[in-house]
Amino acid sequence: MVSAVDHDQQRPRLDLDELHRTWASYGHEMLLHDPGGEAECLVRRGELLAPADSLDTVLVRCHRWVDRVHHDEDLLLARIRLREAERDHCVELAWETPGVSVNNVHLGSPVMFGAPVMWGTGGEPECTPPLPEPPAAHWDPPVVVGVLDTGCDPHPWFADRPGFVAVPEELDADDDSGQDRQAGHGTFVSGVVLQHAPGVVLRPQRVLSSLGFTDDRAVAAGLRALRRSAQERGEQVDVVVLTSGCHTADDRCPELLAAELSAMAPAVVVAAAGNHGHSRPFWPAAAPEVLGVAATGSDGKITGFSGTGDWVGAAAPGVDVRSCFVRLAPGGGRRFGYASWSGTSFAAPRVAAAIATVLQLDRDPERARELVEHCYPYASAVPAPVPAE
Numbered sequence: 001m002v003s004a005v006d007h008d009q010q011r012p013r014l015d016l017d018e019l020h021r022t023w024a025s026y027g028h029e030m031l032l033h034d035p036g037g038e039a040e041c042l043v044r045r046g047e048l049l050a051p052a053d054s055l056d057t058v059l060v061r062c063h064r065w066v067d068r069v070h071h072d073e074d075l076l077l078a079r080i081r082l083r084e085a086e087r088d089h090c091v092e093l094a095w096e097t098p099g100v101s102v103n104n105v106h107l108g109s110p111v112m113f114g115a116p117v118m119w120g121t122g123g124e125p126e127c128t129p130p131l132p133e134p135p136a137a138h139w140d141p142p143v144v145v146g147v148l149d150t151g152c153d154p155h156p157w158f159a160d161r162p163g164f165v166a167v168p169e170e171l172d173a174d175d176d177s178g179q180d181r182q183a184g185h186g187t188f189v190s191g192v193v194l195q196h197a198p199g200v201v202l203r204p205q206r207v208l209s210s211l212g213f214t215d216d217r218a219v220a221a222g223l224r225a226l227r228r229s230a231q232e233r234g235e236q237v238d239v240v241v242l243t244s245g246c247h248t249a250d251d252r253c254p255e256l257l258a259a260e261l262s263a264m265a266p267a268v269v270v271a272a273a274g275n276h277g278h279s280r281p282f283w284p285a286a287a288p289e290v291l292g293v294a295a296t297g298s299d300g301k302i303t304g305f306s307g308t309g310d311w312v313g314a315a316a317p318g319v320d321v322r323s324c325f326v327r328l329a330p331g332g333g334r335r336f337g338y339a340s341w342s343g344t345s346f347a348a349p350r351v352a353a354a355i356a357t358v359l360q361l362d363r364d365p366e367r368a369r370e371l372v373e374h375c376y377p378y379a380s381a382v383p384a385p386v387p388a389e
Helices: 016-025 052-065 084-096 185-196 216-233 255-263 348-361 365-375
Strands: 030-033 041-051 066-072 077-082 101-108 117-119 144-149 201-206 213-215 237-242 268-272 290-296 312-317 321-328 334-341
Touching (some): 016 041, 041 052, 041 084, 052 077, 052 084, 077 084, 084 101, 144 185, 144 348, 213 216, 216 237, 237 348, 268 348, 268 365, 290 348, 290 365
Parallel strands (some): 144 237, 237 268, 290 312
Antiparallel strands (some): 030 041, 041 077, 041 101, 066 077, 117 334
16 A cells, blocks of 8 residues: 555545546446536436435426336335436436435545555565454443444454444455455444444444445435434444545535434434545535544644545544454455555544543533544644745
8 A cells, every 4th residue: 555654645636537437337327427527426327316205296397307216115215217318417407306316426435546455364465463452341331333334344353342243344346356445444444443442332334335435325224224223222322433425516415314414313423524635525524413534644734635624523543544454365255454544434433432432431422522522623633824935
């Protein structure tokens, strides 16, 4: 992996067009809206979303564009598939039709080039020893942290912890005999949480593909599933970590996502600020009920790749972060080890762990958030502007 310690400003910016072409090559139908423009965003091509209870009204307005409708009973949602001739115009049709929205594509938030460097049980032949396992700890009352990501494998760090339920990673979704670019991401993120809050109860949910993308509907469904499973266990979700996000054509939070985020209260929701390197709002991190987290480098300043802006509430280390990892082994098996990775994906779980630690002592989520924002301040991590020549 390219070293990032002293060269953050030289990291290439995230290229949505490149990602769009890569994912299209795997058969995923997406649309890059306004390429290179102020409204640039990636959406599911030809797909509109509408609340199930308003579908009849919506179809009266747009029936001539509709090919078919899929019903999502869990989210009480209708997924409207447009006719081929209209599929490239789904963003404009959503603007013109009250009650519908596009299905925005979300990106995972590790730095999207290279691959994590792995050592320990295999991978890159690094001489660095394995990381120490987080100490066994039992917090009473429990603090439950939901991690919405690619899943979480039964790495030795997790396997024997009370209450842990693995959500195995998909390592080779494209069946090319190689590890997918974001496979192992959720295991890595969960390891960051555990290193800094060893007594938490981890509840992973798979919402992000191993290729590095998801969408509004999948993230909303993951949030709802997290709440439902907690209710079935008699638990309360205290902290939620979201490491993916999106830009939108109107720079507003997708309505479906906003509704599910509000329903997570009183949990503190923490989200990665993205690796696009500018201040355009990145959702859900920019939502007012969410604590958006930027990444800092070895100098304690915001990295060149991190999302920035007044919607960011905290900043934490996000360069060459080390954690546990899972890798595809020859023959299709798995091997566990440790890795170094960079991105706001790995700053967010650090902050989430700090909030969980405070909640173990003080169950007030607002006070916990405020204290952690003070401990991981964003404003003081923003580099001073370079004087004009």
